[in-house]
Amino acid sequence: MTPHMSITTIDRDDAVRCRRALTEEQTASLAATDGWSHVDKDQVHRDWHDLYLEIAAAITAGAQPDDEAVQELIGRHYAIASRFYAPSRDAYLGMALLYGEDDKMREWHDSYHPRMVEFLGTAMLRYANTRL
Template identity: 75%
Template sequence: MSTSTMNPETADRSRRALAAEQAASLAATNDWAHVDKDRVHRDWHELYGEIAAAITAGAQPRDEAVQELVDRHYAIASRFYAPSRDAYLGMALLYAEDDAMRDWHNSYHPDMVEFLGAAMMRYAETRL
């Protein structure tokens, strides 16, 4: 399963959840003033390098090792706020649908957005 095959109602609900949860978190935290954004970007850079290597090595989004990498992704995202299942799915959609986000993620590996989206969907199904 990938974000492109997500049920349209689930996709809409997920986009709305992401927008609502981010807006509430931004308002409650003075635009995420509590987050060390430089550290977050360094941690994501390291993680995305590991995910790119996993893709190159033939890993699958459902693999336990990949799900552990996605657990780290969720933990990094949770430094801002802990996304609900729907909001986390919305984040996967954002990566696929926003040109700048897609290009940035795919700069690590041309299949990053598709692979990470599928892995995030699996993570949301089984752990959130």
């Protein structure tokens, strides 16, 4: 995978591996933490809400997924996700794929901006390829 490709064009075998990593890591984490009982889920949702408002504003302003300011926002996204468990590079990409493939996840994310899932997925791919 190259840093400039879109999450929607990820290689099929890579996508399978990433989906599997997400499932395996989440399952192990859920079991080890009594269903993520250590996480303040209300705070996580507030933090993601605030972050997605910032990302939506960046999209509207013409930002690109690989812009440094966007990558800093994605670093915050990864940090929020890491309150549950620190996803591996593959699991983080699996999360990006999930956002686009699960209808409810897509609808929720795209409620912030009609291009949120596409933009977020590509930004997450860049982040994973350069920082994880």
